[in-house]
Amino acid sequence: xxxxxxxxxxxxxxxLDGLAALPDxxxxxxxxxxxxxxxxxxxxxxVREGDTVNECSILLDGFACxxxxxxxxxxxxxxxxxxxxxxxxxxxxxxxxxxxxETLTAGRIALIATADxxxxxxxxxxxDRAFWRDALxxxxxxxxxxxxxxxxxxxxxxxxMLCEFGAxxxxxxxxxxxxxxxxxTQQVIAEATGMSLVHVNRMxxxxxxxxxxxxxxxxxxxxxxxxxxxxxxxxxxxxxAAA
Amino acid sequence: xxxxxxxxxxxxxxxLDGLAALPDxxxxxxxxxxxxxxxxxxxxxxVREGDTVNECSILLDGFACxxxxxxxxxxxxxxxxxxxxxxxxxxxxxxxxxxxxETLTAGRIALIATADxxxxxxxxxxxDRAFWRDALxxxxxxxxxxxxxxxxxxxxxxxxMLCEFGAxxxxxxxxxxxxxxxxxTQQVIAEATGMSLVHVNRMxxxxxxxxxxxxxxxxxxxxxxxxxxxxxxxxxxxxxAAA
DNA sequence: CGTAGGTTTGACTGATCTCAAGTTTGGTGG
DNA sequence: CCACCAAACTTGAGATCAGTCAAACCTACG
Numbered sequence: 329x330x331x332x333x334x335x336x337x338x339x340x341x342x343x344l345d346g347l348a349a350l351p352d353x354x355x356x357x358x359x360x361x362x363x364x365x366x367x368x369x370x371x372x373x374x375v376r377e378g379d380t381v382n383e384c385s386i387l388l389d390g391f392a393c394x395x396x397x398x399x400x401x402x403x404x405x406x407x408x409x410x411x412x413x414x415x416x417x418x419x420x421x422x423x424x425x426x427x428x429x430e431t432l433t434a435g436r437i438a439l440i441a442t443a444d445x446x447x448x449x450x451x452x453x454x455x456d457r458a459f460w461r462d463a464l465x466x467x468x469x470x471x472x473x474x475x476x477x478x479x480x481x482x483x484x485x486x487x488x489m490l491c492e493f494g495a496x497x498x499x500x501x502x503x504x505x506x507x508x509x510x511x512x513t514q515q516v517i518a519e520a521t522g523m524s525l526v527h528v529n530r531m532x533x534x535x536x537x538x539x540x541x542x543x544x545x546x547x548x549x550x551x552x553x554x555x556x557x558x559x560x561x562x563x564x565x566x567x568x569a570a571a
Numbered sequence: 572x573x574x575x576x577x578x579x580x581x582x583x584x585x586x587l588d589g590l591a592a593l594p595d596x597x598x599x600x601x602x603x604x605x606x607x608x609x610x611x612x613x614x615x616x617x618v619r620e621g622d623t624v625n626e627c628s629i630l631l632d633g634f635a636c637x638x639x640x641x642x643x644x645x646x647x648x649x650x651x652x653x654x655x656x657x658x659x660x661x662x663x664x665x666x667x668x669x670x671x672x673e674t675l676t677a678g679r680i681a682l683i684a685t686a687d688x689x690x691x692x693x694x695x696x697x698x699d700r701a702f703w704r705d706a707l708x709x710x711x712x713x714x715x716x717x718x719x720x721x722x723x724x725x726x727x728x729x730x731x732m733l734c735e736f737g738a739x740x741x742x743x744x745x746x747x748x749x750x751x752x753x754x755x756t757q758q759v760i761a762e763a764t765g766m767s768l769v770h771v772n773r774m775x776x777x778x779x780x781x782x783x784x785x786x787x788x789x790x791x792x793x794x795x796x797x798x799x800x801x802x803x804x805x806x807x808x809x810x811x812a813a814a
Numbered sequence: 815c816g817t818a819g820g821t822t823t824g825a826c827t828g829a830t831c832t833c834a835a836g837t838t839t840g841g842t843g844g
Numbered sequence: 845c846c847a848c849c850a851a852a853c854t855t856g857a858g859a860t861c862a863g864t865c866a867a868a869c870c871t872a873c874g
Contacts (some may be wrong), residue, residue: 470713477721478765521722
């Protein structure tokens with residue numbers, strides 16, 4: 329496993345710092361954590377529902393999602409993740425995985441023993457606070473997704489997903505929220521919004537035709553945020569300014 | 572505010588104890604917490620989206636839910652709560668409410684300052700652990716709800732909701748999971764499952780006719796758990812044996 | 815330049831919604 | 845104890861959003 333990891337977890341630390349203003353010694357302690365670095369290919373399962381997990385994964389590069397499946401074969405994505413995100417903080421205190429974690433693209437992850445993270449949080453209040461905030465914001469996003477799939481129509485659902493992605497794209501330091509590349513197929517969008525692939529395709533075209541977005545391959549440009557916010561019923565408050 | 576509160580928070584402490592095996596001195600510390608007790612009527616808003624909240628509410632008696640609304644007027648319930656549940660642990664670290672908390676029935680709640688809870692968690696590892704587990708299980712339930720509203724058909728959705736309610740009814744010490752009274756109208760079930768009232772009514776009748784459940788007013792008896800589990804695609808693992 | 819994966823289109827189907835009208839239930843005052 | 849009222853529940857019929865099936869079309873890449 330050789331690649332440039334001189335500052336591999338920099339984005340992660342920046343994110344925690346944004347959540348709870350870490351003192352320099354806390355950042356140093358994070359950098360000093362023993363971690364296993366891994367390159368992972370696209371569409372690679374990192375955690376499987378039912379696994380016993382004693383490490384948390386941090387996404388250094390690339391994109392990932394978490395999903396659950398019904399016995400009938402419907403796959404529901406419950407969250408997307410961008411570089412810097414902790415993929416499974418829940419394993420800090422719950423060792424049995426209740427859902428799957430999978431990469432969307434090739435990337436790099438860092439694995440840290442939950443015992444190490446717990447000790448760190450115990451000793452360093454700012455880190456504890458950052459972990460708490462991260463977990464609670466995670467939950468807030470799930471609530472918004474329940475509303476999204478339960479209460480919005482197809483066009484609105486997809487628009488909402490795009491707005492969230494743009495907002496988090498920016499929060500993760502990847503660039504402007506107005507223009508980003510979706511690291512996923514339309515099938516994946518369908519799995520995240522609880523819609524069929526065909527309908528996703530048609531609703532994307534409608535958003536395009538309505539002038540709210542312009543698509544070029546998988547690059548999405550939100551050309552009219554006001555209209556987009558209205559179509560999507562998007563209010564970023566649920567991201568608590570830090571997701 | 573006068574009512575028998577000699578052991579009002581007993582159920583809450585029992586729940587935390589189940590999550591993290593509290594030493595007696597931790598239980599005593601919980602009992603010693605300064606708290607505001609309140610009687611609340613049915614359909615009473617405890618927290619409104621956007622509020623700044625510096626207390627956490629514990630549901631002592633009665634039932635409650637949390638919900639969000641779209642600008643189009645669709646109300647989506649994102650969770651139900653039974654006696655002993657913390658209604659808004661997220662306010663421990665996020666003071667801005669991102670959703671509403673409302674009672675379903677008349678009941679009693681205890682309000683505890685988040686500062687007090689944070690101090691307690693800092694000093695007492697078992698309590699910290701219990702809070703963490705509670706928050707993480709809360710999130711796990713949200714994920715299952717995303718799957719439920721995003722990936723299951725009407726009949727299955729309602730069946731799943733009933734299975735979860737039965738399981739938590741038992742976990743809360745209210746009785747057998749086979750027979751319970753739903754403290755809500757069919758309209759409320761519709762808001763939780765993202766369905767129309769009319770369709771909820773029809774799907775309940777189908778569950779009844781199929782022999783999985785028997786209804787009498789709002790009392791539901793699950794007479795065939797095997798069939799119900801199959802219809803609902805219900806696997807209680809996501810409750811982490813403690814919700 | 816062939817192939818596989820991804821996207822787009824068309825036609826048909828169906829689950830679920832909406833609207834609207836009953837019917838039953840539970841609570842309240844006489 | 846009964847009459848009444850509002851809320852909750854049930855039923856029917858028609859409309860529609862979204863799903864399924866099937867085929868065609870891109871486009872990246874070996």
